[in-house]
Amino acid sequence: MPSKIKSSRDLEKLQQALSKKPDTGKPRISVCNGTACRPYGSNPVVDAFKLEIEKRALDNQLEFKVTGCHGFCERGPIAIIEPGNIFYQKIKVEDVAEIIEKTLKKETIGRLLYKDPGTNLETVKQDDLPFYRNQKRIILGNNTRIDPTSIEDYIAIGGYSALAKALSTMQPEQIIDVVKQSGLRGRGGGGFLTGSKWETCRNAHGDVKYVIVNADEGDPGAYANEGLLTGNPHSVLEGLIIGAFAIGSHQGYIYVRNEYPLALKNVTTAMQQAEKLGLLGKNILGSGFDFSVRVNRGGGAFVCGESTALMASLEGKTGEPRAKYVHTVEKGLWDSPSDLNNVETWANIPQIINNGAAWFSSIGTKGNTGTKIFSLTGKVNNTGLVEIPMGIKLREIIFDIGGGIRGGKKFKAVQTGGPSGGCLPEKLIDLSVDFDELTKAGAMMGSGGMIVMDEDNCMVDVARYFLTFLEEESCGKCVPCREGIKRMRQILNDITEGKGREGDLDLLKELSSHLKDSSLCALGGSAPNPVLTTIKYFSEEYEAHIKQKKCPAGVCKMLIQFSIIDEKCPGCGMCVKVCPSNAITDMGKKKPVVLDQSKCIKCRTCYDICRMGAVKIE
Amino acid sequence: MSESVTLTINGQKYSAEKGKTVLQVAADNGIKIPTLCHHEEIEPYGACRLCIVEITRGTRNRIVTSCLYPVEEGLVVQTDSPRVVRNRKMLLDLLLARCSENKVIKGLAAEYGIEKPSFREEYREKHDCIVCGLCVRACEQVVGVSAISLVNRGIHKEPKPPYLERAKACIGCGSCFYVCPTNAIQMEDKNGIRRIDRWKVEFKLKKCSKCGIEWAPVAQLEYIRKKWDLPAGFFDICPNCK
Missing domain, CATH: 3.10.20.740 (Ubiquitin-like (UB roll))
Structure with missing residues (x-):
């Protein structure tokens, strides 16, 4: 660990020294050990690399780096070999020795390369993969270049230079101006102009001010903040220190979801390192500016991602939102002016300070500048974290980056913005992905969840699912949210069970408008979105459930029946083996199997395993 | 000014x-x-x-x-305004579905022309508590003992004593009972004992040494006496006899 850095000049010298380390020039293997790669087995792969390198004493010939999330989670564990930008996927422990061998010989291993599922063509370079080629990774890109637990790595690629620039050459007001001019909007979902928020907080009355990182990412399926905080914690920290200086705050908080142990660990390590180097604490870089940070763990409540609930939780109170008639930038944490921004918003700040407002606003569209990270999940071929310039089409994300729908199925809908976002249909596939267009369509940006659905998803069931989540996660304080969501979920439940009635849709709409008008916070206010968008774009599916008592997608158990198409069934017995309730009987070779309706639990396993299409859902 | x-x-x-x-x-x-x-x-x-x-x-x-x-x-x-009335009616509709037999809620709903909830009969519940938190807030802000709190979240939220056991900090003052807008808290003074079942508490009542009426829980009077540093025996006589 280098010694304390006392000035911007010292930092510059250290950066030059680190970037010219003797390591440079050696081949480098970077293995992703992010949260999504771990269940795929990246931990043993990393251990195998370390062991092999030690065993063969290759330390001088090879640089090995364990990094955070690379984004292409679908293909994990992943490694990048430099020079050459070679992308290896689905690495196993058995591949490790060969990777080292071939890397030293400057050769590639064909079987570990990405092959296009359609054409079967191999792609060598990461940058050439359709998944990466169509992205703009200004925030996530560095994840592949650094070990998140090493501050030297971050400094070597220019880290903390924005902080040095801000502290030594800019006035707080100037920093705020640059952030305002960049057009950066809050990445947590609200989309409020970050610079203006900072300005209000700076001008608010009060000697003590707080800056807060909201890392309480609770949307099901969303993990963009996790990927960033785990993979590049210093970028968030650097943004926070710059923001604190601009606002005039000397105390920051990082509120991390308790379910993110790795993010918690890495950000805590990052803080300790920054403090040791004099980038946090008293007299940062000799500028006279003092700033310290504390990390707080969330308690498992989704609603604590809401700014006032988060602040209540930080104060040690129950995580309940309060009315924001007086904004938190005026009266927030402990009644002091407080600026809260999302992880991704903070990570944008060093980029903006280093590259300028004009550079930032040249990315994206007018009014929606910069990039946005999405957690692309669901029925899409390439799941993972994607960073796109704001304003590209949904189609580009789902089909170009995401590689289209799994198993050749038909695209049906995409759900953006987390549980209280909205479901958008195929006819809106060319919608521009930005704060305003998504909101206009009834969905929202949220914190960047994007769940792709195909023809096998029932939209009534999807709405019911999200409302069930929100019913449990509402804080329960105000009547519209607590009682309203419950009733909406009950009605949706009834519809999926064939007990839907005439007038249900009107009642759902009425409740929706009531929740939007009268709820205390945005959780209740946006909870109707999944219901309203599915009614708006998939009304025929609701009608089928209510009037014909049918589920067209074949999902709602009470409304469907499984049967065997005798002509198509070769009697292979696959379904017999997998049926968990022994409802299918093998009648001998080449004779169709027999399904006992009274035993069938409608789990769909037989349907999914049958290659002959002999299982029918009605 | x-x-x-x-x-x-x-x-x-x-x-x-x-x-x-x-x-x-x-x-x-x-x-x-x-x-x-x-x-x-x-x-x-x-x-x-x-x-x-x-x-x-x-x-x-x-x-x-x-x-x-x-x-x-x-x-x-x-x-x-029409928008206010529409929303207020829905609030009462939702509250009536939750507290379908509560007199206060039924009365308020009737004032707004709601005789029965818009929701299916099978959804109706028979709570008296609307989870407004007045009991909890009175106990914390007025009494200053915080004997009870709101526990759980979402549809499971409700006022409860700590660990769902007897509210040990409770002094039996009954502020929660008096402040509850829907009479969801029952309090009974009988045979020299005050009971508040919701918080699983029982208190011995103090007898006035003059008129003999049981006028307040001993625990509450002790709490006040200590807080204000009053002499022993200060509450031996009830306010009426003083």
Whole structure:
């Protein structure tokens, strides 16, 4: 660990020294050990690399780096070999020795390369993969270049230079101006102009001010903040220190979801390192500016991602939102002016300070500048974290980056913005992905969840699912949210069970408008979105459930029946083996199997395993 | 002299002290806004939402809770606009579905023309508590003992004693009982004992040494005596006999 850095000049010298380390020039293997790669087995792969390198004493010939999330989670564990930008996927422990061998010989291993599922063509370079080629990774890109637990790595690629620039050459007001001019909007979902928020907080009355990182990412399926905080914690920290200086705050908080142990660990390590180097604490870089940070763990409540609930939780109170008639930038944490921004918003700040407002606003569209990270999940071929310039089409994300729908199925809908976002249909596939267009369509940006659905998803069931989540996660304080969501979920439940009635849709709409008008916070206010968008774009599916008592997608158990198409069934017995309730009987070779309706639990396993299409859902 | 602002409520101009809420100013001027979770001695909370009003600022109209919204210069407020009434009716509809046999809720709903909830019969529940938190807030802010709290979240939220066991910090003062807007808390003084079953507590009542009536829980009187450093025997006689 280098010694304390006392000035911007010292930092510059250290950066030059680190970037010219003797390591440079050696081949480098970077293995992703992010949260999504771990269940795929990246931990043993990393251990195998370390062991092999030690065993063969290759330390001088090879640089090995364990990094955070690379984004292409679908293909994990992943490694990048430099020079050459070679992308290896689905690495196993058995591949490790060969990777080292071939890397030293400057050769590639064909079987570990990405092959296009359609054409079967191999792609060598990461940058050439359709998944990466169509992205703009200004925030996530560095994840592949650094070990998140090493501050030297971050400094070597220019880290903390924005902080040095801000502290030594800019006035707080100037920093705020640059952030305002960049057009950066809050990445947590609200989309409020970050610079203006900072300005209000700076001008608010009060000697003590707080800056807060909201890392309480609770949307099901969303993990963009996790990927960033785990993979590049210093970028968030650097943004926070710059923001604190601009606002005039000397105390920051990082509120991390308790379910993110790795993010918690890495950000805590990052803080300790920054403090040791004099980038946090008293007299940062000799500028006279003092700033310290504390990390707080969330308690498992989704609603604590809401700014006032988060602040209540930080104060040690129950995580309940309060009315924001007086904004938190005026009266927030402990009644002091407080600026809260999302992880991704903070990570944008060093980029903006280093590259300028004009550079930032040249990315994206007018009014929606910069990039946005999405957690692309669901029925899409390439799941993972994607960073796109704001304003590209949904189609580009789902089909170009995401590689289209799994198993050749038909695209049906995409759900953006987390549980209280909205479901958008195929006819809106060319919608521009930005704060305003998504909101206009009834969905929202949220914190960047994007769940792709195909023809096998029932939209009534999807709405019911999200409302069930929100019913449990509402804080329960105000009547519209607590009682309203419950009733909406009950009605949706009834519809999926064939007990839907005439007038249900009107009642759902009425409740929706009531929740939007009268709820205390945005959780209740946006909870109707999944219901309203599915009614708006998939009304025929609701009608089928209510009037014909049918589920067209074949999902709602009470409304469907499984049967065997005798002509198509070769009697292979696959379904017999997998049926968990022994409802299918093998009648001998080449004779169709027999399904006992009274035993069938409608789990769909037989349907999914049958290659002959002999299982029918009605 | 504190700063004052001028605002319009239901078409009429009023002058009000800055820092007051719309609900306070309305009450000061005899304009009735219904409330359930509000009490003037307790910090406003905004849970029942019944006190919603419609405000206009510039070209934007929105619904806010008057118990929390601070008055401001030029604010235009409507306490019974069609949008307010529509939302208030839905609130009562939702509350009636939750508390389908509670007299207070039934009475309020009837005032707004709701005889039975819009929801299916099988959804109806028979709670008395609307989770407004007044009992918890009174216990914390007025009494200062915080013997009970709101536990769980979402549909499972409810006021409970710690660990769902006997509320050990409770002094039996009954503030929760008096402040509850829907009579969801039962309190009974019988045979020299006060019982509040919801908090699993029982208290011995103090007998007035003069008239002999049992007038307050011993624990409460001890709490007050210690807090104000009163002499022993101070509460031997009830207020009526003093």
